[in-house]
Amino acid sequence: MITKFNNYMRSKFKTKSTPITIQEFSNTNIVSAVNFKVKKYHSIREFQHDVESYFIEAKRQNSSLICFPELFGMLPLLFIPFVRTFLFKKSSKLSTDSSDSTQVSILNLLKKFNYYAESLVLLQHLAMKYKVYVCSGSMFVIENNKIYNRQYLLSPQGEILGYQDKLHLVEMEKQFGLAIGHELKTFDLPFGRLCMPICMDASYFETLRIAKKKGCTIIALPIANMENYNYYLALRGLDMRMKEIMMNGIKSPLILDGAIKITGVATLFQNGSIIESTTTKKVISMKLTNQFKPDIQCHENIKNQLFNEYKKIKGESLYE
Numbered sequence: 001m002i003t004k005f006n007n008y009m010r011s012k013f014k015t016k017s018t019p020i021t022i023q024e025f026s027n028t029n030i031v032s033a034v035n036f037k038v039k040k041y042h043s044i045r046e047f048q049h050d051v052e053s054y055f056i057e058a059k060r061q062n063s064s065l066i067c068f069p070e071l072f073g074m075l076p077l078l079f080i081p082f083v084r085t086f087l088f089k090k091s092s093k094l095s096t097d098s099s100d101s102t103q104v105s106i107l108n109l110l111k112k113f114n115y116y117a118e119s120l121v122l123l124q125h126l127a128m129k130y131k132v133y134v135c136s137g138s139m140f141v142i143e144n145n146k147i148y149n150r151q152y153l154l155s156p157q158g159e160i161l162g163y164q165d166k167l168h169l170v171e172m173e174k175q176f177g178l179a180i181g182h183e184l185k186t187f188d189l190p191f192g193r194l195c196m197p198i199c200m201d202a203s204y205f206e207t208l209r210i211a212k213k214k215g216c217t218i219i220a221l222p223i224a225n226m227e228n229y230n231y232y233l234a235l236r237g238l239d240m241r242m243k244e245i246m247m248n249g250i251k252s253p254l255i256l257d258g259a260i261k262i263t264g265v266a267t268l269f270q271n272g273s274i275i276e277s278t279t280t281k282k283v284i285s286m287k288l289t290n291q292f293k294p295d296i297q298c299h300e301n302i303k304n305q306l307f308n309e310y311k312k313i314k315g316e317s318l319y320e
Contacts, residue, residue: 025156035266067253070224073139124158192217243267
C-alpha cells in the first residue's frame with residue numbers, strides 16, 4: 001500500500017517538461033516572505049495551483065528570492081485521508097506524551113511515506129519556471145536513520161544549493177525524536193550572503209550573532225508557531241533579534257486553523273525596523289540594503305519591560 005501511495009504521489013507531482021517563457025534570472029535585490037495559509041485542498045492539482053499563486057505574486061513584485069514557512073514540505077501529507085481528517089477536525093487533539101501510540105504512528109508515517117521529495121519536486125519546477133531562488137520552508141527528512149527538521153535552498157535552475165537543519169528543537173520535536181543540526185550554514189547569492197535558521201533558532205541571540213560574524217546580510221526564517229498568536233511571545237524570536245543585529249530579515253509563517261492551530265505574521269525587517277508585516281497578504285517584498293547601522297547589545301531591559309507590561313494587562317506571566 002505504501003509503495004502504491006508513493007508512486008501515486010510521484011505521478012501527480014511530476015510536472016511536464018514545457019517550454020519556459022519567463023525571462024532568465026535577473027538580480028533585482030528584492031526578496032519576498034510568504035504568508036502561507038493551509039487550505040482543505042480537494043485535489044493535488046488544487047494544491048499545486050495554490051503554491052504556484054505565491055510564485056506568481058512574488059514575481060509580480062519583481063522578487064529574486066521567495067521564502068516559504070516551516071513545515072511547508074509536510075503539506076503533501078494532507079492527501080493521506082486520516083491525516084487530512086485529523087488536521088481539520090476541530091475536536092482532534094495532538095498528544096505530546098512520549099508514550100502515546102500516536103507519536104509512534106506519526107514517526108512511522110514520516111519514515112514510510114516519501115512525501116518531502118514530492119514537495120521539493122514541485123518547488124524545483126516552480127523555481128525554474130519563474131527563475132527565482134527559493135527557500136523551501138522546512139520538512140522532516142530522514143537521513144542515517146535520524147529525522148531532521150530541514151530547509152533547502154533552491155536555485156533558479158531548480159538545483160539544490162544546500163540545506164539547513166534546525167539547531168534548537170521545541171519540546172514536541174524532542175519527544176518525537178528529531179535530531180538537531182550542528183552548524184549554521186551560509187550561502188553566497190548574487191544579492192548577498194544568506195543564512196536559513198528555522199523558527200526556534202532565532203529565539204537565541206547567539207544564532208544571529210554567529211550569522212553576522214560569518215558575513216551574512218540576509219536571514220530567511222521559516223516559522224510555524226503551534227499556539228494562538230501573541231505579540232509578546234513573538235518577541236522571543238526574530239522580532240527581538242532584528243533589533244539587535246542589523247541585517248535584512250525575512251520571516252515566513254505557516255497558518256493553519258484546525259486540530260492543530262498554527263499562527264504567525266509574515267514580516268520583513270531591515271536595520272532594526274519592521275519594513276512591512278501582514279496577516280492578510282499572500283506575499284510581501286522589500287528591496288535589500290547593504291548599508292547597515294552598528295549592531296547593539298541585547299535588549300534584555302526592553303524585553304523585561306514588555307513582559308511586565310503583558311503581566312499588567314493580562315494578569316498572568318508569559319513564563320512560569
